[in-house]
Amino acid sequence: MSASEGSTLTQRELDEISRANETGRVPVVFVHGLWLLSSSWDAWRDLFEQNGYSTIAPGWPDDPAGVEQARTDPEVFAHKMVQQVTDHYLEAISHLGIKPAVIGHSFGGLIAQKIAGEGASAATVAIDNAPFRGVLPLPISALKSASPVLANPANAGRAVSLTYEQFAFGWVNNLDEDEGRALYEHYHVPASGVPLFQAATANLNPFSETKVDTKNPLRGPMLIIAGDSDNTVPLAITHATHKQQSKNPGVTEIVEIPGRGHSLTIDHGWREVADTALAFVRRFV
Numbered sequence: 001m002s003a004s005e006g007s008t009l010t011q012r013e014l015d016e017i018s019r020a021n022e023t024g025r026v027p028v029v030f031v032h033g034l035w036l037l038s039s040s041w042d043a044w045r046d047l048f049e050q051n052g053y054s055t056i057a058p059g060w061p062d063d064p065a066g067v068e069q070a071r072t073d074p075e076v077f078a079h080k081m082v083q084q085v086t087d088h089y090l091e092a093i094s095h096l097g098i099k100p101a102v103i104g105h106s107f108g109g110l111i112a113q114k115i116a117g118e119g120a121s122a123a124t125v126a127i128d129n130a131p132f133r134g135v136l137p138l139p140i141s142a143l144k145s146a147s148p149v150l151a152n153p154a155n156a157g158r159a160v161s162l163t164y165e166q167f168a169f170g171w172v173n174n175l176d177e178d179e180g181r182a183l184y185e186h187y188h189v190p191a192s193g194v195p196l197f198q199a200a201t202a203n204l205n206p207f208s209e210t211k212v213d214t215k216n217p218l219r220g221p222m223l224i225i226a227g228d229s230d231n232t233v234p235l236a237i238t239h240a241t242h243k244q245q246s247k248n249p250g251v252t253e254i255v256e257i258p259g260r261g262h263s264l265t266i267d268h269g270w271r272e273v274a275d276t277a278l279a280f281v282r283r284f285v
Helices: 011-023 038-050 067-072 082-094 105-118 140-150 153-157 162-171 179-185 194-200 235-245 270-284
Strands: 028-030 055-056 101-105 123-127 221-226 252-256
Touching: 011 055, 028 038, 028 082, 028 105, 038 055, 038 101, 038 270, 082 105, 082 194, 101 105, 101 270, 105 194, 123 270, 140 162, 140 194, 153 194, 162 179, 194 235, 221 270, 235 252, 252 270
Parallel strands: 028 055, 028 101, 101 123, 123 221, 221 252
Antiparallel strands: none
């Protein structure tokens, strides 16, 4: 498969899509959020493929190939906006021969819900998702976690890296320092600042790109997974997300995982979260 004119898909992404189609298996699309790359899903992809699915994990547009390259050229992340990224994933999904399940974390969890709202997902799992328009709570810990970006309006046009201390509060607050620093060194990359401004102002902007169609009857079944010790996306946000999504006629469920922070998809306890997502997907696709 080769990219068509105007496509944002890379050759790696197109090759993954081709391989997924060749298997004839139900595909699962993994959507990462800010400060991570698609490689953060590698262990999850192995698990789902061992259980009979094909998987693809597109990056955000222009994502570097790896962490070292990302840190060398951070500005490549700047200016990436929520709808642009959503459209990139929708383009990838449009090339799949079978409607996929979609799993997303953080801003990827928001994007996964936007994809579901387009009727493009057979089953959706949103993990500690960023808030969308209509989700009203703004807990103090969430504001503190976002403050490295939101404190400076100029960051809307920049790529922003977290210090370890900022990462420790927002991501690994429930882990010991050795594991927290190891995750920071292995996974953390700069991130576009603008999505955080889009989320922070969503309820003041009726045209916000963080708007999600929660009422589409084609949305399909949805599971919201909440780490109950997450400082970046506290339970108030995931509960409000569940309340909004529960208005949909489709199955909508929420699972709280005790003692887990925002790093729950990549830290030592990732398997519990992945097994929860896998069990839900298996029920429907």
